[in-house]
Amino acid sequence: MGIPNLQIAHIKPSVPIFQGGMGIGISLSGLASAVANAGGVGIISGTGITLEEMRYHIRKARELTNGQGYIGVNVLFAMNDFAEKMKAAMEEKVDFIISGAGISRDMYAWGREYNVPVISIVSSAKVARLSERLGAAAVVVEGHEAGGHLGTDRPLFEILPEVLETVKIPVLAAGGIMTGADVAKAMKMGATGVQMGTRFVASVECDAPMSFKQMYVDAVPEDLELVKTTVGLQGRVIKNKFIDMIRAGGKVKVDKCTDCLKSCSYRFCTSESLKRSVAGDTETGLVFAGARVGEIKEILPVKQIIDKIMEECKQAYPIDQNNLALS
Ligand SMILES: Cc1cc2nc3c(=O)[nH]c(=O)nc-3n(C[C@H](O)[C@H](O)[C@H](O)COP(=O)(O)O)c2cc1C
Numbered sequence: 001m002g003i004p005n006l007q008i009a010h011i012k013p014s015v016p017i018f019q020g021g022m023g024i025g026i027s028l029s030g031l032a033s034a035v036a037n038a039g040g041v042g043i044i045s046g047t048g049i050t051l052e053e054m055r056y057h058i059r060k061a062r063e064l065t066n067g068q069g070y071i072g073v074n075v076l077f078a079m080n081d082f083a084e085k086m087k088a089a090m091e092e093k094v095d096f097i098i099s100g101a102g103i104s105r106d107m108y109a110w111g112r113e114y115n116v117p118v119i120s121i122v123s124s125a126k127v128a129r130l131s132e133r134l135g136a137a138a139v140v141v142e143g144h145e146a147g148g149h150l151g152t153d154r155p156l157f158e159i160l161p162e163v164l165e166t167v168k169i170p171v172l173a174a175g176g177i178m179t180g181a182d183v184a185k186a187m188k189m190g191a192t193g194v195q196m197g198t199r200f201v202a203s204v205e206c207d208a209p210m211s212f213k214q215m216y217v218d219a220v221p222e223d224l225e226l227v228k229t230t231v232g233l234q235g236r237v238i239k240n241k242f243i244d245m246i247r248a249g250g251k252v253k254v255d256k257c258t259d260c261l262k263s264c265s266y267r268f269c270t271s272e273s274l275k276r277s278v279a280g281d282t283e284t285g286l287v288f289a290g291a292r293v294g295e296i297k298e299i300l301p302v303k304q305i306i307d308k309i310m311e312e313c314k315q316a317y318p319i320d321q322n323n324l325a326l327s
Helices: 029-037 051-064 082-091 105-114 125-134 156-166 180-189 210-218 241-247 270-278 302-315 321-326
Strands: 017-019 041-045 070-076 096-100 118-122 138-142 171-174 193-196 224-228 234-238
Touching: 017 029, 029 041, 029 051, 029 070, 029 302, 041 051, 051 070, 051 082, 070 082, 082 096, 082 105, 096 105, 105 118, 118 125, 125 138, 125 156, 138 156, 156 171, 156 180, 180 193, 180 302, 224 241
Parallel strands: 017 041, 017 193, 041 070, 070 096, 096 118, 118 138, 138 171, 171 193
Antiparallel strands: 224 234
């Protein structure tokens, strides 16, 4: 018995791994194309970049993959530019749209109009069922271990079986997937594949600066904290001066509010503080990371990361001796 193949609409990668969209310039054409070239599925995040920058990175990724492989775009429902970004990405003929931080009926209708599959990120069986009913091509179930904003306080492997029982569309498991054994565990439970974020940040091709990647390599579990951002959701961060300051109730000056969120608490600017860290200032910005970041020991090329995971995953799938004898 080999590793089952992943198929979502026309998307049939050789490796059942999606690289999660990571906003504010962390997953752009560099990372997404490297993952697609290694056999996985690359995702450009449309969050925190301009429409023109997003179009540029979609085209660049196509160039870097010679038009082969699969590239999707991640948009966040919580952002005011959600509809505009989603439609522009579909005009650029991305392979799929993956939407997080909420769902709407409209987004699936736009997907049908442009003939682009829409995948939803969910954290409960209830929202998974609703997404399926509205027309999602697949769902990503994200547990509490994930990097970025969190939709639940429950671990992935507790929610995954509930979602698998509830929907018939393909399900990808996300949050704390780090090794091939994790991938095999999720797939043996019935997941079609996985989505990974944190491990890919510490890759050579990730679009974030070296200081951001190095924070990942240096982090130990005690460095992690949960912080509620102005989006109204918690996110796991690596502690730094910025976190000490907001914990102490300090006022963080906002340079320029663009009213980017549909609903914002205005306590500080989440977007500006993420931009600061992704510009290299990892002390006075927000550094999101997944719960298992402490296991990352080195920054590696994407292909090496994926090959190692797939090798480990294969070992968890014993070769069917009967089939081998027949072939
Ligand atoms: C630094 C960082 C930024 C992220 N930004 C986003 C984002 O903008 N939109 C989104 O839907 N998910 C975002 N995520 C979540 C990832 O796409 C992915 O689902 C998640 O990281 C999976 O968990 P893992 O990090 O444990 O592998 C982010 C994750 C990280 C680590």
